[in-house]
Amino acid sequence: MTETDENRADALFHALADRTRRDIMRRVLAGEHSVSTLAAKYDMSFAAVQKHVAVLEKAGLLTKRRSGREQLARGDVEAVRSVASLLVDLEQIWRGRIARIDNLIASDTEPEG
């Protein structure tokens, strides 16, 4: 819940809030792809795709390694899991509310209060 954590959450959710970037994630989680290979899949300029890849990289959702003149991108499943864990945190808050409600009901129906 620190400032840094919030910045990271901002970057992660923002990066995933675009269908082209989500599609890129699917591809790079399935296997390594060069930026050019990815760019060929979409009806937009190379530069646009390169910027999408850069957004995902800055968010930590993918990493690149150089291979000759190509940059091979691969998805980071740990980063994906870290987003999932943020949602689990949210769900845990909800569980806390349910637990409180359950306790309230239990204490109301207990013979001795």
Add this chain to the structure above:
Amino acid sequence: MTETDENRADALFHALADRTRRDIMRRVLAGEHSVSTLAAKYDMSFAAVQKHVAVLEKAGLLTKRRSGREQLARGDVEAVRSVASLLVDLEQIWRGRIARIDNLIASDTEPEG
């Protein structure tokens, strides 16, 4: 993977890509809050908070019910889980890659190919 699904994913991730909205989600998952009560918690105008609530509502992450002159917002944990399941889908793609790699290794090391 339909257009509608992608639109929903866009809306969900976008809604969560703002720290004020994530904070609102924490509060409304913990219990019902009126828009005014929520607005009082943040250093911004009532209208700004009301718009944040509207973004979350349109994404389906919270619902409102009228109680007198107040609108009580409550978080929808199912919507939160639906986001989590999108991430599970991504992770499954990655698992598929790992499985393919494992199979490759296994067939390489098998005595009979």
Add this chain to the structure above:
DNA sequence: TTGACATACAACCGATCGGTTGTATGTTGG
């Protein structure tokens, strides 16, 4: 009834977003 409160929404503004084109820098193969 009326005044205060709760909400919604429109109009506006600077900043960021997602796209473009153009240019610069590496890298490789012949």
Add this chain to the structure above:
DNA sequence: CCAACATACAACCGATCGGTTGTATGTCAA
């Protein structure tokens, strides 16, 4: 060496974002 390829990045543009103020509407309480 050099021509083609792969990448990066800057500058620009229209659209959307996150905020503001102002206004309209509905509801409650005295």
